[in-house]
Amino acid sequence: MRKWFIVILLLSLVTVWGCQPPDKNTEADPQGDTQGDQSELFVGVAGPFTGTAAAFGEMIQRGAELKAKEINEAGGINGRKLILSFGDDAGTDKEAKLIATRFATDKRILAVVGHFNSSCSLAGKDIYKENGIVALSPGSTNVSVCEGSDWTFRNLYRDDFQGTFIARYIKTKLTEYPSVAVLFDNDDYGRGLRDAFTAEAKKIELNMVASEAYDRENTDFTAQLTSIKGKNPDIIFISGLYGEAALIVRQARRLGIKALFFGADGVDSPDFLKNAGASADGTYLTTPFTFGAGGEGASKVAAAFEAEFGVAPDTWAALTYDAMGMIAEAIEKTYNKDAELAINRKAIRDHLASLDTPEEGYKGITGLTYFDINGDTVDKPAYVKVVKDGMFTTAPIQMTD
Numbered sequence: 001m002r003k004w005f006i007v008i009l010l011l012s013l014v015t016v017w018g019c020q021p022p023d024k025n026t027e028a029d030p031q032g033d034t035q036g037d038q039s040e041l042f043v044g045v046a047g048p049f050t051g052t053a054a055a056f057g058e059m060i061q062r063g064a065e066l067k068a069k070e071i072n073e074a075g076g077i078n079g080r081k082l083i084l085s086f087g088d089d090a091g092t093d094k095e096a097k098l099i100a101t102r103f104a105t106d107k108r109i110l111a112v113v114g115h116f117n118s119s120c121s122l123a124g125k126d127i128y129k130e131n132g133i134v135a136l137s138p139g140s141t142n143v144s145v146c147e148g149s150d151w152t153f154r155n156l157y158r159d160d161f162q163g164t165f166i167a168r169y170i171k172t173k174l175t176e177y178p179s180v181a182v183l184f185d186n187d188d189y190g191r192g193l194r195d196a197f198t199a200e201a202k203k204i205e206l207n208m209v210a211s212e213a214y215d216r217e218n219t220d221f222t223a224q225l226t227s228i229k230g231k232n233p234d235i236i237f238i239s240g241l242y243g244e245a246a247l248i249v250r251q252a253r254r255l256g257i258k259a260l261f262f263g264a265d266g267v268d269s270p271d272f273l274k275n276a277g278a279s280a281d282g283t284y285l286t287t288p289f290t291f292g293a294g295g296e297g298a299s300k301v302a303a304a305f306e307a308e309f310g311v312a313p314d315t316w317a318a319l320t321y322d323a324m325g326m327i328a329e330a331i332e333k334t335y336n337k338d339a340e341l342a343i344n345r346k347a348i349r350d351h352l353a354s355l356d357t358p359e360e361g362y363k364g365i366t367g368l369t370y371f372d373i374n375g376d377t378v379d380k381p382a383y384v385k386v387v388k389d390g391m392f393t394t395a396p397i398q399m400t401d
Helices: 002-018 054-073 093-105 118-131 159-173 188-203 222-229 242-254 270-280 295-309 315-334 341-353
Strands: 040-047 081-088 109-113 135-137 152-154 179-185 207-214 235-239 260-263 284-287 362-364 367-369 383-388 391-394
Touching: 040 054, 040 093, 040 315, 054 081, 054 295, 054 315, 081 093, 093 109, 093 118, 109 315, 109 341, 118 135, 118 152, 118 188, 135 315, 159 188, 159 235, 159 284, 179 188, 179 222, 188 207, 188 235, 207 222, 222 242, 235 242, 242 260, 242 270, 270 391, 295 315, 315 341, 315 362
Parallel strands: 040 081, 040 109, 109 135, 135 152, 179 207, 179 235, 235 260, 260 284
Antiparallel strands: 284 383, 362 367, 383 391
16 A cells, blocks of 8 residues: 555656756756757747836736737747747846856857846856857846947947936926935946036036935835935935835835925836836836837837736837847848758857848837947937825926927
């Protein structure tokens, strides 16, 4: 009887192990020495699928999956199926280097969509460059992300543009709020955005009364907020991500701070609304895209996204959707099944680099994307949202007004 019990137990364990879902980081075999099944084309997708920025990662994953599904249902890329391999960088430069190395050395992966966090794109940049594989970021805005590499691109604005934009918006559109304090995440994104904002504030004589730093994953902002409260600013600009921003606005209200909050695109996540609750109301923020400004094409994608995943897409899903479309188009126009991997990867890079004028640009739901010599996007705008009744809404006044 005991022997039969042991046999049954072993069989049960084998069944359980065999049913476990594959890890996102192991979908493609980095040990393969060929480009794999010629009927399949692999693209890596890197993002923070766990960690404090996981809400961004979830939207990135879904945006990529939706575009890949549409491509495959339409016949694939020149008849070949598009396969996505996901790599979780957890929003940290250490993990980003590991993911970049795995993708770059995988003999099947043709290009990478990612990373999201600027620190992650910076950490992986040299690895992608040394191995000759494109990384197209749908989220990294630090000024230095694309500089110094022919292999890194992005399809949204830089922080020098965004920081300048926010300072000018406050100065010219929120004139009833004359003084500003800055609370910034002490990483590449937070510091870079703070620097751009501060430089422009000084230039246009916007009254900046305080600047306080915090570390990522901090949960208690009492010291910084108490210091800022003593300066009595009209606006507090948060240069950081949604998780910390939600805690900041809640703690500020408990401390009796009445200032208006203004966030950058790192705050642009539904999880900010969920975690901040009623304290989020009245918060302004910048974003690279709103579906309300995207026209009929964007509306159709939004409907398809919600039908597929049961939630509305955000900015990062849209930018990832377009980034995946750009990579797919590059593969469609350049892939040679008889060529070596390095040649196909370089052809993809050369195609993206050739999109250097409005006439040559990629027309996606987030607008027209074309690149300068560094791989930075040219002439893509910023929009302003405001939280009203627990929802993101388009601000009644835009910079074009």
